Amino acid sequence: MSDTVATAEPGYAAARERPPAGLVGPWAWARANLFSSWWSTAITLVLVYVILRALVGFVEWAFVNAIWSVPYNAQGRPDTAVCQNAKGIGACWAIIGDKYRLILFGRYPYEEQWRPAICVLLFIGLYVVSAMRRFWRKELALIWIATLAVIGVLMWGGVFGLQEVPEDYWGGLPITLILATFGLAFAFPLSVLVALGRRSKLPAIKLLCVLYVELIRGVPLISVLFMASVMFPLFMPAGVNVDKLLRAQIAFILFAGAYLAEVVRGGLQALPKGQSEAADAMGLTYWQKTGLIILPQALRLVIPPLVNTFIGFFKDTSLVLIIGLFDLLTMGKVALSDPPWQSFSTEVYVVLAIIYICFCFAMSKYSRGLEQDLNRARRR
Amino acid sequence: MSDATADPRFAAARAAPRRRLRLSWSDPTFRAIVWQVVIVGLVAAVIGYLVHNTNQNLAARHIATGFGFLDRVAGIPIGEALVPYNPAVNTYGRALLVGVLNTLKVAVVGIVLATILGTVIGIGRLSSNWLLAKLTAFYVETLRDIPLLLQLLFWYTVLQSLPAPRQSIRVGDVFLSNRGIKIPLLELQPAHEWAALAFLVGLVGTVLWNRHAARQQEATGVRPRVWPVGLALMVALPLVVWAIFGAPLTFEVPVLRGFNFQGGGSLSPEYFALLLGLVTYTAAYIAEIVRSGIQAVPQGQWEAAGALGLRSGMVLRKVILPQALRVIVPPMTSQYLNLTKNSSLAVAIGYQDIVSIANTTLNQTGQAIEGIAVIMAVYLTISLSISLFMNWYNARIALVER
Structure with missing residues (x-):
């Protein structure tokens, strides 16, 4: 304690001698953090060598020897001979230039692709607004409903003079964002109900909720998706045909609901019992108690794990590739099925990975910052 | 109320x-x-x-319900099977069994390797070496932010773009080509079986000696050394037995014949890509669990153990690890479950696990409900078994309270 006071006072600091030159500056830092022992020195040297080799190799592949564009023949087909020659030496980014619209927006009508582009921006805007604590009010739900409605109008069209585009033509990044966002928007209320049900005193309801959560969490997402794509048509009355995208969306909601329910339950359990007892003592009904006392506190506790779960679902949307839905990853594979470009999968995968990393990294960074913020508030 | x-x-x-x-x-x-x-x-x-x-x-649609189809001849060609399988004679039931075994094959090996890699990386993140800590942090951040399916597809393409068997990359007697990895196999002889038996005997002997040492320590305060006995029983004894039988050591080396290799053991590109993807991805999560587990043990525990005069190995084994494990085991269980469930992504790269074979089955027979039920039953069984085992382990290492 006295140390910090002493250094904070300017007079003392001036009076004190400067530390020896060997203890400050970059050299001292390197000695402490890179060469503190012979063992540490060996690790540093090996790693420097490996990192330099990898970095030089990557820069040469991705930039120095890369092919940025290829000539097109009279039929408008790309001539990828240059790229074939450079294979293994340099990246062929020309495939991205040729296919980025297909990868991002799928088979959406080419002239109308500004619509999914705006939808992507709207989605990102929605995430940013939801992330700001200033907007953590009841109105946020209205913002969500309004934005999702606008996105629906933009994607489907058919009103306000917009050309109608059925779901079969949707694809790429909008599908990924739709699956993730609509999935969360519907799974979240479901999960709150299920989590409450699992902690309920009513045995039948508790049993139903436990069965639902454990069954879904015990099986892989793929089997739930398969179930949606294969068994769902059997469940419906004859003649009713539910769209593939909607079926996958329902599967996602059911799947996400079970996982989110466990996260919410964690929050409910972490809340001191006194809160609930105090609410009972005030004579509040169950729903008043839950809505006004329990949930506002419990949900606040679990926001960081909720964001982490959301990151997981964002990545999991790529699984719809297996049931043949055209999300971002599937469109990458579709782009690769074009004969001239068939052997340039690494380039496409790198770009797709960067897109996914951008979204997930932003979310995880945010979740960590939030966790520290909330912890600080609680520590006081 | x-x-x-x-x-x-x-x-x-x-x-x-x-x-x-x-x-x-x-x-x-x-x-x-x-x-x-x-x-x-x-x-x-x-x-x-x-x-x-x-x-x-x-x-x-004239689809009969029930599991009668399990007895019909499957006709699904399966590339790799742990039990003998012939598509012309074997039934759907047998094909599904092959699928279950393939799932277990990738899950069990994956769990072991992911635990090892994850622990190494997790400890690396705590290293005092700045470069190592940053590099492992970069690994964890990147791998966790890319969908597993994308990683699997990437690894699969990498393995497929390896040279053909004739130009395969050779490291010693290990061949790396687009047909997978070929490794020399030990030709099993009675000597090896006896040596394995001797090892088992040695293992039991070491455990018994360890118990004896613990009793001795409680009675006298002096603990007899365990490791020399363990070394003698578990390493020297099998070696001696092996030497008595003439120390046979011959390997079946893979040989290039025509367009492919013959002999030796092999890992298919599908299996290897799946294993590689699952292990590197799950290791990133396990690393975080290990790191937070070790960090959860207060610094004072190290210092207190040191003050008692324990050697550093003893500190780790007797003081730090038991406390860290308590934090590590529950989330580790869910990572093991995740790895097992994620192994179902095999269907995307053509490794024939249970999901892949059940999917083919339900496409061929139209038995959608039964097929999905089989998948769910298999995974629920595996999940429950892992949960039970890990809960038992967790209860064993848990803090004994009042």
């Missing part, structure tokens, strides 16, 4: 007769019953409706 009225002890203590159920909305017990009846009724109605529709649809 509703509790008081429902609690029989209170009723007995008050010596008042048990309050009769009033058919009124203001009676909590009555309300509870009504709510449950309504909700269960709704769920039952929905399920009944779906079952009714399904029956009608199945009848319309």
Whole structure:
């Protein structure tokens, strides 16, 4: 304690001698953090060598020897001979230039692709607004409903003079964002109900909720998706045909609901019992108690794990590739099925990975910052 | 409160007769019953409706329900099987069994390797070496932010773009080509079996000696050394047995014949890509668990153990690890479960695990419900087994309280 006071006072600091030159500056830092022992020195040297080799190799592949564009023949087909020659030496980014619209927006009508582009921006805007604590009010739900409605109008069209585009033509990044966002928007209320049900005193309801959560969490997402794509048509009355995208969306909601329910339950359990007892003592009904006392506190506790779960679902949307839905990853594979470009999968995968990393990294960074913020508030 | 009225002890203590159920909305017990009846009724109605529709649809499509198809000849070609399998004679049941074994093959190996890699990386993140800590942090951040499916596809393409068997990359007697990895296999002889038996005997002996040492320590305070005995029993004894039998050591080396290799063991590109993807991805999560587990042990524990005069190995084994494991084991269980469930992504790169084979089966036979039921049953069984084992382990290492 006295140390910090002493250094904070300017007079003392001036009076004190400067530390020896060997203890400050970059050299001292390197000695402490890179060469503190012979063992540490060996690790540093090996790693420097490996990192330099990898970095030089990557820069040469991705930039120095890369092919940025290829000539097109009279039929408008790309001539990828240059790229074939450079294979293994340099990246062929020309495939991205040729296919980025297909990868991002799928088979959406080419002239109308500004619509999914705006939808992507709207989605990102929605995430940013939801992330700001200033907007953590009841109105946020209205913002969500309004934005999702606008996105629906933009994607489907058919009103306000917009050309109608059925779901079969949707694809790429909008599908990924739709699956993730609509999935969360519907799974979240479901999960709150299920989590409450699992902690309920009513045995039948508790049993139903436990069965639902454990069954879904015990099986892989793929089997739930398969179930949606294969068994769902059997469940419906004859003649009713539910769209593939909607079926996958329902599967996602059911799947996400079970996982989110466990996260919410964690929050409910972490809340001191006194809160609930105090609410009972005030004579509040169950729903008043839950809505006004329990949930506002419990949900606040679990926001960081909720964001982490959301990151997981964002990545999991790529699984719809297996049931043949055209999300971002599937469109990458579709782009690769074009004969001239068939052997340039690494380039496409790198770009797709960067897109996914951008979204997930932003979310995880945010979740960590939030966790520290909330912890600080609680520590006081 | 509703509790008081429902609690029989209170009723007995008050010596008042048990309050009769009033058919009124203001009676909590009555309300509870009504709510449950309504909700269960709704769920039952929905399920009944779906079952009714399904029956009608199945009848319309002339699909018979039931698991009779399991006895029919499958005709699904399977690339790698742990049990003998011939598509021309074997049944769907056998094909599904092959699928289950393939799932287990990748899950078990994956769990072991991911634990090792994850622990190494997790400890690396705590290293005092700045470069190592940053590099491992970069690994964890990147791998966790890319969908596993994308990583699997990437690894699969990498393995497929390896040279053909004729130009395969050779490291010693290991061949790397687009047909997978070929490794030399030890030709098993009786000597090896006897040596393995000797190792088992040695293992039991070491465990017994360890118990004896613990008793000795409790009685006298001096602990006899365990490791020399363990070394002698588990390493020297098998070696001696092996030498007595003439120390045979011949390997079946893979040889290039025509367009492919013959002999030796092999890992298919599909299996290897799946394993590589699962292990590197899950290791990133395990690394975080290990790191937080070790960080959860207060610094004072190291210092206190040191002050008691324990050697650093003892500190780690007797003081730090038991406390860290308590934090590590529960989340580790869910990572093991995740790895097992994620192995179902095999279907995307053509490794024939249970999901892949069940999917082919339901496409061929039209038995959608049974196929999905098989997948779910298999995964639920595996998940429950892992959970049970890890819960048992967790209970074993848990802090014994009062």
